[in-house]
Amino acid sequence: MQLVVARIGRAHGIKGEVTVEVRTDEPELRLGPGAVLTTDPASVGPLTIESGRVHSGRLLLRFAGVLDRTGAEALRNTLLIADVDPDEMPEDEDEYYDHQLIDLDVVTVDGTEIGRITEISHLASQDLFIVERPDGSEVMIPFVEEIVTEIDLAEQRAVVDPPPGLIDDRAEIASSRDES
Template sequence: MRLVVGRIGRAHGVKGEATIEVRTDDPELRFAPGAVLLTDPPERGPLTVRSGRVQGGRLVLSFEGASDRTAVERLRNTMLLADVDPTELPDDPDEYYDHQLEGLTVRSVDGVELGVVDQMVHGPAQDLFAVRRPDGGEFLLPFIAEFVPEVDLEGGVLVVDPPEGLLSL
């Protein structure tokens, strides 16, 4: 199974480095020098990590074959993927992979079906559920304990308690 572990951002400097939006709990492993990452779109990869460092709180990587700013800019917004064992689960029971959450039925705490988790959106402050409503509309819900009191993977249900007014937007 393939998981998104990051997204290539802007070029950093002129020597072929790029900022990375990290989407993994183990960046030391996933982005170690020599690590080979698949890409989406696939024609941009695979990419081999040449070097990495943290600068100003952001991960900065360089890749084999992308030796200047122009080459890195062509990779911008490329999703970085890693092959993982499908039985591998996060260590923390309150953490989930996107594929575990996408497709779950969303119900309010009083049992009203609100839709289905269409995708996870990884914002700078927090993760959000993009929920497709039965009528085809969509709403975003922050993935915080206050709004999401229960995740039942076995039952295929996400129980939510959205703040008043969110669903009427």
């Protein structure tokens, strides 16, 4: 299975380094020196990571054969893709890879259908499930223990106990205001 693990940002300095928008929970595993990654667009890669470091909170990578700023700038917006064993599990039993969570059905603790996870957004403070509702709208649900009470990979579902207002429809909110 192939997973997008990062997107290359702008060049950094004059020696071929690039900033990277990390899209994996395990950058040290997927983006370490020696890792060979396929790319989108495919014509750019594969790319081999020569070195990496964190600078001002951003991951910087240098790729084999990319020796200067011009070469680094040519890589901007390229997606980096890693081959991952679909049966591989994170070491911590309470952790999941994005590909395990995508397409899970999301239901409340009382069984009410919310929708389906279409994306995981990794923010600095927390991760968010982007959930597509049956009507096509989207709702963002923080992936925190207090809200996401269960992940059942066998049943392909995530159970949530959202606080009031997190997933309520605007129509439901409006009608509850009218009743007040």
